Amino acid sequence: MLLAVDGGATKTLAVIYDGEISGVGVAGSGNYNNVGIDVARANAEKAVTGAMKMAGCGWESIEKGSYGFAGVENSAATTMSVEKFLRGIHRNGDFSLFNDGVAAYYLSTRGRPGIVAAAGTGSVIQARGNGKAVREGGWGWLAGDEGSAYYLARRGLQEATKSFDGRGEETALVDAFARSSGMDFNAAIGHIYGNFSVTKIAALAPIVTSCASNGDATALSICREAGRELALAVKTAKRRMDFGEPFVIGGLGGVFRAGKVITDTFFAELVNEGGKFARVYYGYQVVLGSVLLHLKNSGTETDDRVAEKLAGQLDRVIGKLDRAERREFLFMD
Numbered sequence: 001m002l003l004a005v006d007g008g009a010t011k012t013l014a015v016i017y018d019g020e021i022s023g024v025g026v027a028g029s030g031n032y033n034n035v036g037i038d039v040a041r042a043n044a045e046k047a048v049t050g051a052m053k054m055a056g057c058g059w060e061s062i063e064k065g066s067y068g069f070a071g072v073e074n075s076a077a078t079t080m081s082v083e084k085f086l087r088g089i090h091r092n093g094d095f096s097l098f099n100d101g102v103a104a105y106y107l108s109t110r111g112r113p114g115i116v117a118a119a120g121t122g123s124v125i126q127a128r129g130n131g132k133a134v135r136e137g138g139w140g141w142l143a144g145d146e147g148s149a150y151y152l153a154r155r156g157l158q159e160a161t162k163s164f165d166g167r168g169e170e171t172a173l174v175d176a177f178a179r180s181s182g183m184d185f186n187a188a189i190g191h192i193y194g195n196f197s198v199t200k201i202a203a204l205a206p207i208v209t210s211c212a213s214n215g216d217a218t219a220l221s222i223c224r225e226a227g228r229e230l231a232l233a234v235k236t237a238k239r240r241m242d243f244g245e246p247f248v249i250g251g252l253g254g255v256f257r258a259g260k261v262i263t264d265t266f267f268a269e270l271v272n273e274g275g276k277f278a279r280v281y282y283g284y285q286v287v288l289g290s291v292l293l294h295l296k297n298s299g300t301e302t303d304d305r306v307a308e309k310l311a312g313q314l315d316r317v318i319g320k321l322d323r324a325e326r327r328e329f330l331f332m333d
Contacts (some may be wrong), residue, residue, distance in 0.1 A: 001018040001061045001063055002017040002063070002064050003048065003062050003065045003066070003090075004017060004065075004068075004287050004290035004291050005030075005047065005067045005068070005069075006100055006103060007029075007031065007067065007070060007100065008029070008030060008031065008070050008283065009029055009121035009122050010120060010121045010199050010254075010283070010329070011027065011028060011030075011283075011284070011330065012026065012028065012040075012043045013284055013287050013330075014026075014028050014044075014047040014051040015291065016052060016055035016057060017294070019054075020140075020313050021291070021310065021313040021314050021316075021317055022055040022056075023050075023051040023052060023056075025048060025049060025051035025053070025054065026043075026050065026321060026325050026329045026330065027050070027329065028043045028199075029199060030044055030047075030069055030072075031069070031071055032082065033070075033071065033157060034199070035049060040082075040142070041085040041089065048104050054317065056213075059091040059092040062091075062092045064093050064094065064095065065086075065094070065095030066095065066096050066290040067090075067096065067097045067098070068097075068099065068100040068101075068102060068290050068316065069097065069321075070099070070100050072097060072098060072100070079097070083097055087141055089215050091119065099242075100286060101116075101118060101124055101287070102126075102293075103287065103289030104116055104126065104252050104281075105128060105289070106289040106293050107285065107288050107289035107292060108250030108251075108252055108279075108289075109248045110302050110307070111296065112129075112131025112243075112247070113241075113243055113250050114128065114247045114278070115241070115247065115250070115275065116251070116273065117230045117233065117234055117249075117251050117252070118252045119230055119253040119254050119262075120148065120253035120254045121145075121149050121198060121199055121202040122144075122148045122150060123137050123147045123229075123230065123255075124137050124138030125137050125233040125234055125236075125237050125239075127240070127241045128192045129237070129241060130243075131243070132241060134240045134241050135241075136233040136234075136236050136237045141198045143313070145232070146226070146228040147226040147227070147233075148202065148226075148255060149202035150160065150198060150202040150234055151226060151229070152208045152223065152255065153201050153202055153203075153205045153208060155226075156177070156205075156219065156222055157192070157223065159218050159219075160185070161169060161189065163218070165168065167310050170217035171219065172211045172214075172215055172218075173208065173218060175327075176184050176211050177189075203331075205258075206224065208222055209258035213258070213259070218310075220235060220261060223261040223262055223265070225264060226263045227262050227263070227264070227269065228265055228269055234249060234257055234270055235270070245259075246275075246276060247276070248275060248276050248277075248278045249270055249275035250278035250280070252281045252282070252283070253282065253283045254284075256280045256281075256282065257331075284318070284330050284332075285311060288307065292310070317330070318330065
């Protein structure tokens with residue numbers, strides 16, 4: 001059996017795979033830079049325990065572990081810290097550890113030369129081909145993460161406060177932020193400051209994308225801005241890579257679940273870049289990249305058909321999770 005774990009900025013998701021996905025567990029952030037070592041470890045252990053419980057197995061059945069975690073490979077110290085706490089969790093067989101962007105990249109490209117824009121709580125662009133790798137962005141919520149859920153929420157809050165003051169155009173964002181908190185707008189902003197965390201701010205992004213989908217001009221402008229930022233990073237990565245062969249362009253992460261208000265701009269900006277567009281995957285599906293990598297290393301074909309089959313299996317087992325967990329960590333009913 002394979003244990004595959006995706007430790008991202010918003011959630012940690014673990015799956016058990018033995019010919020098919022038979023168990024899934026979910027918990028909070030696995031990025032210790034955001035939540036600290038103790039919380040990241042506790043979340044990883046909770047997700048793993050939940051996956052094993054659903055699959056009806058224990059550690060004695062696990063032959064291999066595959067862990068893709070945010071922050072890994074950013075520095076030797078970060079990688080060592082994550083590896084240390086995982087050694088306290090993983091109890092049977094060996095395991096591999098890599099950046100969650102590696103799993104995201106392989107899910108979108110299946111190892112082919114290409115560029116993947118990963119936009120969840122944060123954002124990062126990965127490009128690989130001909131033995132070369134390039135990364136754009138990934139500078140975190142303070143210095144970067146353009147086009148991410150955090151970025152969308154922050155820009156939405158900025159434009160809502162400007163509108164409330166009369167410094168900006170009228171926008172549905174003011175009422176939308178107030179309604180989401182059950183408070184008036186002033187109180188809502190105070191509550192956001194008083195309960196600040198990166199993930200809590202990022203969780204407000206659907207307010208912006210929903211207003212955009214309903215035709216609010218300000219929200220739609222923000223979404224188009226986010227799409228352009230992601231596309232700009234892809235274009236820059238392409239220039240740095242100088243592909244001499246066909247390549248894939250993929251989009252991945254929760255931001256893309258907003259649909260056309262993001263994807264129309266993102267793909268329109270890239271239509272003349274020469275790449276082949278891949279299927280858009282969502283953040284909770286990143287763990288499938290680790291499963292596919294395991295299959296590839298085991299000598300199994302990992303074509304689009306296999307990826308789609310795994311995606312269907314994952315959706316089926318996610319349906320067995322507690323509804324509150326699906327809402328809190330996966331933003332799904």
